């Protein structure tokens with residue numbers, strides 16, 4: 001399958017690369033890594049993004065399209081996207097349109113339901129960027145440093161800089177190959193990890209001091225982020241990548257949950273620090289998705305008290 005996808009990509013006239021909505025480091029790293037590699041090898045490729053970019057990635061990626069004509073492309077490639085609802089295509093066309101066309105998908109989400117005619121799904125892979133890197137390195141073609149940097153960004157963000165349980169030996173091996181090709185880890189660290197805006201730090205300080213709840217003998221930490229606090233510090237939850245680590249980082253905590261209200265309900269993000277207590281199944285049970293150790297869902301409930309009641313029940317049952 002990898003071979004088939006590689007051939008399709010390298011022989012395409014023009015590829016449209018798509019990823020999940022509210023793109024994170026892995027979504028952007030895998031998309032732009034693939035785009036830069038294809039362009040380097042004279043294949044026209046565009047990344048489509050329809051949501052605003054998180055601030056930390058604004059200096060990192062700029063070359064994308066938001067509106068397209070389907071007929072301009074002969075190949076469609078989805079990366080890091082688990083299902084049609086999450087695919088960032090906006091009003092451009094429907095997912096069904098793609099299934100009648102040449103459509104490939106590369107992803108590492110368990111339970112992927114995108115159903116592309118040609119797909120490579122590897123739930124054990126640490127990140128989609130890792131999969132794209134493995135595929136592109138496997139071609140034996142030259143990989144420019146810019147491509148290596150994009151792909152490394154996705155690997156570093158999805159593995160928590162090689163700290164999470166999904167970091168297997170293969171992740172290090174591919175990372176080593178990317179580093180040899182000039183992946184600029186300094187730049188990644190300084191733009192993605194070490195450049196928190198001051199308003200965010202102040203927002204986090206008040207969040208920590210006033211909103212955290214810890215229960216289940218100190219093993220479940222959660223927090224509802226009130227709209228008023230976001231407004232007070234001008235903090236946008238689109239910038240929340242890594243925010244949950246404040247909870248996860250507490251000693252003794254096994255499961256962390258962060259929640260905030262959106263127009264479609266209460267968004268919950270879940271993280272686990274222990275393989276014996278995976279949160280992926282809980283998220284999927286609630287109509288969401290993700291990985292064993294990092295997952296999320298949106299709950300259409302009247303208030304956070306209702307979310308809290310359900311989650312306390314589910315998490316305490318898991319921790320039993």
Ligand SMILES: [Mn+2]
Pocket residue numbers: 026027080108127128158
């Ligand atoms: Mn990912």
